[in-house]
Amino acid sequence: MKRVSIFGATGSVGQSTLDLIGRGDYDVVALTGGHNVALLAADAIRLRADVAVTAYDDQLFTLREALAGTGIEAAAGTAALEEAADRPADWIMSAIVGVAGLAPGLRALRHGTTVALANKESLVCAGPLLMAEATRHGTTILPVDSEHSAVFQALAGEDIAAVEKVVITASGGGLRDMPLDKLAEATPDQAGTHPNWDMGQRITIDSASMFNKAMELIETKEFFGLNRSQIETIIHPQSLIHALVQFVDGAMMAHLGAPDMRHAIGYALNWPDRAALPVARLNLADIARLDFHAPDAARYPALALADFVMARGGLAGAAFNAAKEHALDLFIDRRIRFTDMAPLVERALDRLDGQGSLEAAMLTLDMVQDTDRLTRAIVQELAQTLRAA
Numbered sequence: 001m002k003r004v005s006i007f008g009a010t011g012s013v014g015q016s017t018l019d020l021i022g023r024g025d026y027d028v029v030a031l032t033g034g035h036n037v038a039l040l041a042a043d044a045i046r047l048r049a050d051v052a053v054t055a056y057d058d059q060l061f062t063l064r065e066a067l068a069g070t071g072i073e074a075a076a077g078t079a080a081l082e083e084a085a086d087r088p089a090d091w092i093m094s095a096i097v098g099v100a101g102l103a104p105g106l107r108a109l110r111h112g113t114t115v116a117l118a119n120k121e122s123l124v125c126a127g128p129l130l131m132a133e134a135t136r137h138g139t140t141i142l143p144v145d146s147e148h149s150a151v152f153q154a155l156a157g158e159d160i161a162a163v164e165k166v167v168i169t170a171s172g173g174g175l176r177d178m179p180l181d182k183l184a185e186a187t188p189d190q191a192g193t194h195p196n197w198d199m200g201q202r203i204t205i206d207s208a209s210m211f212n213k214a215m216e217l218i219e220t221k222e223f224f225g226l227n228r229s230q231i232e233t234i235i236h237p238q239s240l241i242h243a244l245v246q247f248v249d250g251a252m253m254a255h256l257g258a259p260d261m262r263h264a265i266g267y268a269l270n271w272p273d274r275a276a277l278p279v280a281r282l283n284l285a286d287i288a289r290l291d292f293h294a295p296d297a298a299r300y301p302a303l304a305l306a307d308f309v310m311a312r313g314g315l316a317g318a319a320f321n322a323a324k325e326h327a328l329d330l331f332i333d334r335r336i337r338f339t340d341m342a343p344l345v346e347r348a349l350d351r352l353d354g355q356g357s358l359e360a361a362m363l364t365l366d367m368v369q370d371t372d373r374l375t376r377a378i379v380q381e382l383a384q385t386l387r388a389a
């Protein structure tokens, strides 16, 4: 029986993963969550996990109470999350949101565990480190982001050298039809509503700003080892084509599917095989048309920042992610406007670049975490000057 652990089990991707796990025959080793301890405990009991871990020490008492008498271990804190990745498993889902997902994923790779990677922040912050660890330990990272799963599937049996370019699609997000001069007034609720996908709040707002797509462009470069000139994004409002791969002979392979994360998760769970999945099938006659248009650089300034990060390398990805995460926190707390996020990230990157803080020949987890802290402090300081202006 396949032994599996789910990191970020209480989140949107985590719950979709558990939905599939619950339909099959799996030995569930560890489930991890954050504040939603009641759900974590209920799922651990339902799926007979060995251990349930909350990221937060102050939640341990509640978790222990909820698991009392079940024989399931309870643990809390960052170290416990990493220890959960030390437990022997065949496959883990890395679906913690944010840079917090990096350390447990790295630990699992170092044990030779197959890592299904939804946590795109890991690749953005430390792509070269992650890919090198996977190679060193002879294990596999399977992409779970729908666009990257689509590219991965289109590349099955193909030689990466035969790829001319990869096009990942974008819905344009919840504010795609809002007039440009109104974007500054957009609220977190408006930005947090997605036209096609049902996802966590943070990634949904990142879709509206296209910071999510910026992350995915970087993720594509890191995961597939492509040049940035080979990677494009295009707005496809229906979100039915997730990505296209164009080969040197001019052929284009497109991956289509209903906007349901259980497709990409199921592909990674069953890989290298395919198995039946409980996802909707597309009826092309009903769909009738598919639209595409180039993204507007003025509406989506995050895309130009991704270009800078891909060109700069080193610690630029870690800084970009931290600045983006912190700016997003400030927007969700209504301390800055929607349109302040990209300029804040840009100014933080400029400052770090100017002082030589993005240089790194070889990435380490410590370097990434130090850059993360430094960048957040800079964004906090820059946001204050923004408010004072």
Ligand code: NDP
Residues within 6 Å of the ligand: 007, 008, 009, 010, 011, 012, 013, 014, 032, 033, 034, 035, 036, 037, 055, 094, 095, 096, 097, 098, 100, 118, 119, 120, 121, 144, 145, 146, 197, 198, 199, 200, 201, 202, 203, 261
């Ligand atoms: P959610 O916010 O829905 O869930 C995040 C999960 O991480 C929850 O289990 C949460 O616990 C846990 N968590 C939050 N903070 C921490 C922390 N500091 N330490 C440990 N655990 C923590 O996110 P999503 O499921 O939407 O996204 C997860 C990842 O997958 C992200 O990297 C996202 O970019 C990526 N992704 C998501 C997609 C989607 O459809 N949602 C699509 C493609 C990629 P709790 O809720 O209990 O506090």
